[in-house]
Structures are given as structure tokens and as C-alpha cells.
Amino acid sequence: MTAGHRVAIVGCGYSNVGRNSGLSADEHMIQATKAALADAGLTVRDIDGMTSVGTEPLNDAWLLGVEPLNWWSSGMMAPAFSYAAVQAIAAVASGFSHTALALRVIKQQPSGKALAQGRTDHPMTAMMSMAAGDRQWLTPFGTGSPTQWAGLLTQRYMAQYGATEEDFGRHVITQRYHASMNDDAIFRDPMTMDEYLASRYVSKPLRILDCDYPVDSGSAVIFTTEERARDLDQPAVLVDSYALSAIRDLNFEILSDMVHTAPVQTAKSLWERTDLTPADVDTAQLYDGFSIIVFQWLEALGFCGEGESGAFVAEGNTRLGGSLPVNTDGGACNVGRRHGANFCIEATRQLRGQCGERQVDGAEVAVFTNAVGPFSAGALLTRG
Amino acid sequence: MTTTPAAAPPPIPQPDETTQFFWDAVAKHELWIQRCQRCKHYLHYPKILCRFCQSDDLRGERVSGRGTLYSWTIAVQPFLPFYVDRIPYTVGTVELEEQPGLMFCTQIVDCPEDDLRIDLPLEVVFVELHPELTLPFFRPAIDAAR
Numbered sequence: 001m002t003a004g005h006r007v008a009i010v011g012c013g014y015s016n017v018g019r020n021s022g023l024s025a026d027e028h029m030i031q032a033t034k035a036a037l038a039d040a041g042l043t044v045r046d047i048d049g050m051t052s053v054g055t056e057p058l059n060d061a062w063l064l065g066v067e068p069l070n071w072w073s074s075g076m077m078a079p080a081f082s083y084a085a086v087q088a089i090a091a092v093a094s095g096f097s098h099t100a101l102a103l104r105v106i107k108q109q110p111s112g113k114a115l116a117q118g119r120t121d122h123p124m125t126a127m128m129s130m131a132a133g134d135r136q137w138l139t140p141f142g143t144g145s146p147t148q149w150a151g152l153l154t155q156r157y158m159a160q161y162g163a164t165e166e167d168f169g170r171h172v173i174t175q176r177y178h179a180s181m182n183d184d185a186i187f188r189d190p191m192t193m194d195e196y197l198a199s200r201y202v203s204k205p206l207r208i209l210d211c212d213y214p215v216d217s218g219s220a221v222i223f224t225t226e227e228r229a230r231d232l233d234q235p236a237v238l239v240d241s242y243a244l245s246a247i248r249d250l251n252f253e254i255l256s257d258m259v260h261t262a263p264v265q266t267a268k269s270l271w272e273r274t275d276l277t278p279a280d281v282d283t284a285q286l287y288d289g290f291s292i293i294v295f296q297w298l299e300a301l302g303f304c305g306e307g308e309s310g311a312f313v314a315e316g317n318t319r320l321g322g323s324l325p326v327n328t329d330g331g332a333c334n335v336g337r338r339h340g341a342n343f344c345i346e347a348t349r350q351l352r353g354q355c356g357e358r359q360v361d362g363a364e365v366a367v368f369t370n371a372v373g374p375f376s377a378g379a380l381l382t383r384g
Numbered sequence: 385m386t387t388t389p390a391a392a393p394p395p396i397p398q399p400d401e402t403t404q405f406f407w408d409a410v411a412k413h414e415l416w417i418q419r420c421q422r423c424k425h426y427l428h429y430p431k432i433l434c435r436f437c438q439s440d441d442l443r444g445e446r447v448s449g450r451g452t453l454y455s456w457t458i459a460v461q462p463f464l465p466f467y468v469d470r471i472p473y474t475v476g477t478v479e480l481e482e483q484p485g486l487m488f489c490t491q492i493v494d495c496p497e498d499d500l501r502i503d504l505p506l507e508v509v510f511v512e513l514h515p516e517l518t519l520p521f522f523r524p525a526i527d528a529a530r
Contacts, residue, residue: 151457
């Protein structure tokens with residue numbers, strides 16, 4: 001239990017997520033916000049705090065008609081949606097904002113092929129071809145792509161613990177099974193191990209099916225005080241503890257320990273700030289930008305021992321019906337890159353009991369997390 | 385504007401005041417790493433302040449060029465036009481012998497994939513990829529018995 005007001009999640013929403021959606025970032029922001037307000041039974045007049053990764057809250061507030069704005073925060077060098085979530089939670093807990101909207105809006109990033117051909121005007125292309133500042137240690141050497149640091153983290157884990165490609169495959173297949181029960185997922189066809197092992201490498205041992213799926217997306221979550229939440233329609237979901245951690249700057253490629261990274265610190269903080277234990281958690285929604293990240297979180301949070309994620313998954317623990325269903329919406333590999341927001345939203349919907357076929361029976365405690373390496377964040381949620 | 389891979393210019397490092405020493409040394413086929421003159425910690429990437437003791441008395445010093453392999457990944461999908469014709473290649477993070485945790489990310493060359501392993505002894509080798517681009521890569525140490 002954290003200091004200050006108890007904070008509740010009262011509204012969640014997405015934009016019309018998809019490949020090359022044709023919608024602007026503003027349109028995704030507006031759609032997601034309206035969906036979250038409708039979910040909560042609130043209007044823009046009820047919002048007085050905004051936090052975002054990917055948009056500027058000041059511009060968003062003016063566009064939406066939020067006035068006055070008593071708290072805002074934005075950041076890009078931050079653990080994606082969970083950064084916005086933690087800023088919103090802290091603002092409500094401290095009383096700086098009574099009702100805060102957390103946003104993650106992300107435009108589809110260019111494919112590796114487009115980057116290699118130098119034919120896109122996306123800002124990422126400019127970044128990836130730059131050879132000044134910290135990039136002078138990466139770009140000339142033919143590295144600096146996120147898939148390559150993910151390859152380094154995955155390879156180190158495999159070599160250190162004897163993990164296999166099949167270990168990651170079983171996790172990917174389990175997530176896909178969950179996605180088959182989610183109308184909102186992009187990929188819903190069951191996957192076999194043969195299909196996983198036949199998928200192409202991006203940066204060996206990392207395969208394309210270990211990577212989340214780039215889309216245009218907008219996601220919004222509304223946080224308010226427990227008192228206000230009691231007056232609203234949705235079953236209250238309470239924030240039990242939350243944490244935001246960084247262990248270095250953004251240079252993943254020179255992490256001196258690629259197995260124990262920021263999630264270790266975030267997990268430590270989360271457990272220090274609660275009476276709950278890992279055994280109390282009914283479902284875990286763990287960021288899957290790359291498969292290795294899920295394994296780092298399973299171990300950092302203490303759901304299994306170091307190097308034991310593969311066996312934990314193989315035993316069926318992370319599958320619906322197992323001891324700890326993980327990424328029950330299918331994860332970002334299957335619902336598309338909502339950059340962490342889907343884990344918060346899925347955790348909330350599980351605790352509300354709104355997940356239909358993929359509902360975890362009697363879910364009372366959930367955890368959601370984001371990011372790996374230099375920085376990470378997450379929160380423990382309980383049914384109110 | 386589309387650039388054909390064959391004509392793609394090399395990604396030439398753009399040093400600044402703090403990093404010039406490194407690239408000057410590479411031109412002479414030497415590996416230099418920034419070192420704090422007060423607490424003697426090495427720092428990579430070079431910065432304007434020592435993060436161990438907050439001194440700004442930092443200088444490049446020549447290092448042995450020896451280290452061990454910490455991790456690696458085989459790049460099979462290029463994302464830079466210059467590297468389109470150069471895949472596959474091995475990106476590796478090397479722990480330099482001068483200091484625990486002193487990591488250097490580079491390419492590992494002259495090493496079959498099956499020989500890559502944690503703690504493989506490595507040594508620096510200067511590779512001219514292009515008349516305008518020479519880089520310090522690492523290869524298995526010839527004197528691996530040390």
C-alpha cells in the first residue's frame with residue numbers, strides 16, 4: 001500500500017488500432033481518450049491531469065477541452081505506457097490531480113527493409129543512420145537496432161542458463177493461444193512449434209515471432225481517487241503498489257549484466273511497497289516487446305527462479321488455467337504495439353471480470369509491467 | 385530518393401571533442417579508452433564527467449585490446465544501406481580486460497558461429513570496411529592459452 005490517496009483505474013480505451021491506419025497521432029489520441037471516458041462514464045470536464053508518452057499533454061488538453069490542467073508529464077526516454085501510468089498514479093496519490101488521463105500514442109515504425117533501403121522519412125530512419133553522439137559507437141559498427149540488443153540479451157540468457165529456442169517458442173505459442181480468444185487481437189490463429197521454428201531470424205537467436213507487431217495505436221487509461229471511483233459504474237480496480245526504475249542511460253548494448261536489468265529493481269520496489277507476495281498474483285501482464293523481456297519479468301518478480309522461465313512456461317503455468325496466466329490478451333506480439341498500455345488495460349479488465357472466454361477465474365490481484373534493460377516500470381492492481 | 389545498397393556511403397563516425405582521441409587512435413590502429421585520472425576508472429562511452437568520482441580530469445589511454453565475449457547476435461536483417469551487402473555479421477559485446485563491467489560493443493570477426501561462447505578470449509583487430517571507415521573489431525585471441 002503506497003502513500004497518499006488510494007488510486008483507482010476507472011476507464012480504459014483504445015483507438016482504431018491497425019497497420020498504416022491513415023489516422024494522425026491526434027486522431028488516435030482523441031479516439032482512445034473518448035473510449036476511456038465512455039468506459040468510465042466521465043467527460044473531459046472531469047479530467048485535471050494528463051500524462052503521456054508520444055504526445056504533448058499541453059496540446060492534447062487544449063485540443064480536448066481539458067481546463068484547467070493541474071498536472072502533466074511527458075517523456076520519450078521512459079518505459080513506454082507504464083511511465084505515463086506511474087506519473088498519473090503519483091499525481092492522484094499526492095493530490096496534485098484528482099483524475100488523471102495516461103496516454104500512449106505510437107505511430108507504426110518502419111520495417112527493417114524500409115530502413116535498409118533508406119526509403120522512409122520516419123524520424124527513426126534519421127536516428128538509425130546517425131553516427132554522432134552515442135550513435136557513433138553503434139551505427140558505424142552495424143548495430144543500434146532494438147532487435148540487435150534484444151538478440152544480445154536473448155543470447156546471453158540462453159548461454160548463461162542453457163535455455164533453448166523452444167523455450168521461447170512455447171511462450172510465443174501460449175500467447176497466441178490467448179490471442180485466439182481476443183476479438184481485438186490482430187493475430188488469432190493458433191501457432192505450432194514448427195511454425196515458430198520456421199519463422200525467420202531478425203537478429204539470431206531473435207526471431208520475427210519474438211517481436212511485437214508494429215501498428216498505429218492510441219491507448220488511454222483514467223486514474224482517480226478511490227472515493228471518486230466508488231461513484232462510477234465500473235467495478236473499481238485499485239493500485240496496490242507501483243514503481244519506476246532506471247539503472248543506466250539508454251545504451252542497452254553495453255549493459256554489464258544483460259540478464260539482471262531494470263526489472264529487478266522495479267520488482268524489488270513493487271514488493272517492498274505492498275503486503276502482497278508473488279503467490280497472491282492471479283494473472284501477470286508482462287511487456288513482450290521481445291520474448292526475452294517476459295522471461296526477465298517472470299524471474300525478477302519471483303514467479304520462478306533464475307533461468308527457470310522456460311520450464312515454468314513448459315509446465316503450463318503461464319497458460320489460461322495454469323497457476324499464473326500471462327499476457328491473456330495475447331500480448332503486443334498479437335494485439336499490436338500499444339507499447340505497454342495493453343498490459344495495464346488487460347489487467348484491469350481481468351480484475352473487473354470482463355474478459356469473457358479468456359477470463360482468469362476469480363482474478364483478484366494482477367501485475368502489469370513495461371520495458372527492460374536500462375529502465376522499467378510496473379504496478380500491482382487489486383479488485384476493489 | 386532511393387540509394388542503391390552498392391552506392392550506399394559508409395556511416396562515418398562523427399567525433400566530438402570528448403571522443404576525438406578514440407578515433408585518432410583507431411586511425412593509428414590502437415585502441416584507447418577514456419580513463420579518469422583521479423579514480424583511475426575507465427569509462428566507455430567517453431563523457432565529460434567521471435560517473436564514479438565526478439572528476440572532469442579524463443583522458444584517453446591505450447588499452448591492451450584484449451577482452452572476453454559477453455554476448456553476441458548474428459545480424460541477418462540489415463537496417464543500414466551500407467550493411468545490406470555485408471550480412472550476416474556478428475555483433476558482440478566484449479568485456480575489456482582492464483576493468484570488470486567495461487563493455488565494448490563491436491563486431492566479432494574471424495570466428496565461426498559454432499565457436500562463439502561466453503568468455504571466449506578476444507583481441508582487437510582493425511578492419512578497413514571502406515577507404516573512409518576503419519573500425520576496431522574483435523577476433524578470437526591468437527594466444528588463447530594465456
